[in-house]
Amino acid sequence: MKKGEKGILLVTIVVVVAFALINNYRKSQEEGEDKGIPFYTTASKEVQEKSSILYRALGCRDCHSLWGIRNAMQSVPSPSLDGIGSLKDEAWFYAYLSADDPQSILPSRLKAEYQMPSFAHLPEEERRLLAKYLSSLKVEDWYLEEVKKSEYEKLTGEDYVGSSEVVKDE
Numbered sequence: 001m002k003k004g005e006k007g008i009l010l011v012t013i014v015v016v017v018a019f020a021l022i023n024n025y026r027k028s029q030e031e032g033e034d035k036g037i038p039f040y041t042t043a044s045k046e047v048q049e050k051s052s053i054l055y056r057a058l059g060c061r062d063c064h065s066l067w068g069i070r071n072a073m074q075s076v077p078s079p080s081l082d083g084i085g086s087l088k089d090e091a092w093f094y095a096y097l098s099a100d101d102p103q104s105i106l107p108s109r110l111k112a113e114y115q116m117p118s119f120a121h122l123p124e125e126e127r128r129l130l131a132k133y134l135s136s137l138k139v140e141d142w143y144l145e146e147v148k149k150s151e152y153e154k155l156t157g158e159d160y161v162g163s164s165e166v167v168k169d170e
Helices: 003-030 045-057 090-098 124-136 141-156
Strands: 039-041 137-139
Touching (some): 045 124, 090 124, 137 141
């Protein structure tokens, strides 16, 4: 290949790559508005700080992810806590955390060593703090159906039938 031909080939490649990048950028802009991160908390700063300390001390991160952050060594298929407060209320979380056998409230398909431990031994103030924080972990309405689907499928191992679908009895 001659020197001039190499130059023409190089310019052609640059132009093709530039057009491909511009086209991809335009397509990404046309797909719709980015709604942002669907997860948020309604907890006060004080509750967030105190519960964060407790969350780490109890090793909750070893099984659960929060704010999309997972422990790199995590292998337990536990539900994400993002948006969990949109599914359950504070009283439910308090009863769950206070139960001697949490599986009696929310059955688990996991092996016994990976199931949710009882926190009944914690002081009442700490259980109430965790319940308050967990119930504050909300999800935007547009994302709620995905959270329900994820929790249902992890807990039951069955396909989720959304609230908008009709189940026919046969």
